[in-house]
Amino acid sequence: MTEKRRRRDRRIKPVKKAVFPVAGMGTRFLPATKALPKEMLPLVDKPVIQYVVEEAIASGIEEIIMITGRGKNAIENHFDRSIELEHLLLQRNQHEVLANIQEISNMVDFWYIRQKEPLGLGHAILKAKDLAGDDPFAVLLGDDVIQSDDKPGLRQLMDVYAKIGASVIALEEVPMDKISSYGVVDPEWTDGALCKIKGLVEKPAKQEAPSNLAVIGRYVLTPSIFDHLENVKPDSKGEIQLTTGLNALCAEEPVYGLRFTGKRYDTGNKMGFLVAMVEFALRRDDLGKEFRDFLKNLKP
Numbered sequence: 001m002t003e004k005r006r007r008r009d010r011r012i013k014p015v016k017k018a019v020f021p022v023a024g025m026g027t028r029f030l031p032a033t034k035a036l037p038k039e040m041l042p043l044v045d046k047p048v049i050q051y052v053v054e055e056a057i058a059s060g061i062e063e064i065i066m067i068t069g070r071g072k073n074a075i076e077n078h079f080d081r082s083i084e085l086e087h088l089l090l091q092r093n094q095h096e097v098l099a100n101i102q103e104i105s106n107m108v109d110f111w112y113i114r115q116k117e118p119l120g121l122g123h124a125i126l127k128a129k130d131l132a133g134d135d136p137f138a139v140l141l142g143d144d145v146i147q148s149d150d151k152p153g154l155r156q157l158m159d160v161y162a163k164i165g166a167s168v169i170a171l172e173e174v175p176m177d178k179i180s181s182y183g184v185v186d187p188e189w190t191d192g193a194l195c196k197i198k199g200l201v202e203k204p205a206k207q208e209a210p211s212n213l214a215v216i217g218r219y220v221l222t223p224s225i226f227d228h229l230e231n232v233k234p235d236s237k238g239e240i241q242l243t244t245g246l247n248a249l250c251a252e253e254p255v256y257g258l259r260f261t262g263k264r265y266d267t268g269n270k271m272g273f274l275v276a277m278v279e280f281a282l283r284r285d286d287l288g289k290e291f292r293d294f295l296k297n298l299k300p
């Protein structure tokens with residue numbers, strides 16, 4: 001290894017912290033989300049957010065910073081201990097269920113910060129500034145679930161970060177008739193699954209979309225993003241957009257996009273949620289066969 005390379009590698013810090021912005025209002029899922037966070041909706045018997053937390057842990061994350069808001073206490077309770085429940089399960093000799101429940105609360109260190117008003121994704125991430133410090137960090141959106149038989153979705157981004165030491169955003173190719181629902185990247189160049197990002201456009205009209213590569217809810221970001229987010233002006237809805245902060249970051253330092261391998265489910269919209277529920281149920285050893293038979297015999 002050359003001295004220059006050695007020096008560069010020393011500078012690339014490992015990604016150990018992850019920010020989960022979960023303070024959004026979930027209006028697309030009302031009325032279910034009036035009192036229940038959308039991240040707590042279950043896919044079969046596990047809340048959506050637990051799949052995402054498990055992906056973060058499987059990727060090597062050691063600390064999770066949740067940005068929560070009004071009505072999101074259920075998330076905090078879910079990852080906390082429940083002494084009464086544990087006691088009851090012990091009394092009933094339900095040891096396997098008990099171990100499962102205890103595992104949830106022992107998963108990783110959690111920190112909770114309140115976003116008092118839902119002023120946008122960029123604003124939510126900015127709340128993590130003090131806890132994230134000078135380290136690179138991951139961002140995972142709690143309603144995007146990634147199923148990957150290969151490496152966990154976030155790990156794929158972290159591996160790119162470990163090599164190049166620059167921000168990496170997860171991308172997915174989407175059909176052009178759906179492109180206007182996404183943040184879309186303008187690639188400077190593409191090399192296989194990796195591209196260098198020149199800029200991003202939030203929810204472009206189909207004819208103005210710079211590519212068919214949409215940003216999905218996984219990022220590894222350098223701490224410079226905080227300086228940019230601090231300077232982002234609120235948009236017409238009063239929100240601080242992450243996309244605006246990322247555009248400023250692209251202008252200052254290299255930002256890459258990665259088409260990850262695996263399937264992503266957007267459980268924050270009804271159709272995405274239904275698809276995820278059916279596919280996760282079909283994959284289960286204990287339910288899959290019976291559920292498949294049920295679906296086959298379902299009368300229209």
Ligand code: UTP
Nearest residue numbers: 021022023024025026027028118119120121124
């Ligand atoms: P979304 O726009 O997908 O989520 O925000 P939402 O606002 O909860 O849902 P809808 O559109 O009203 O149905 C993307 C992510 O950013 C978080 C959300 O929780 C979600 O994970 N977010 C959004 C915040 O944490 N704070 C905000 O002010 C806005």
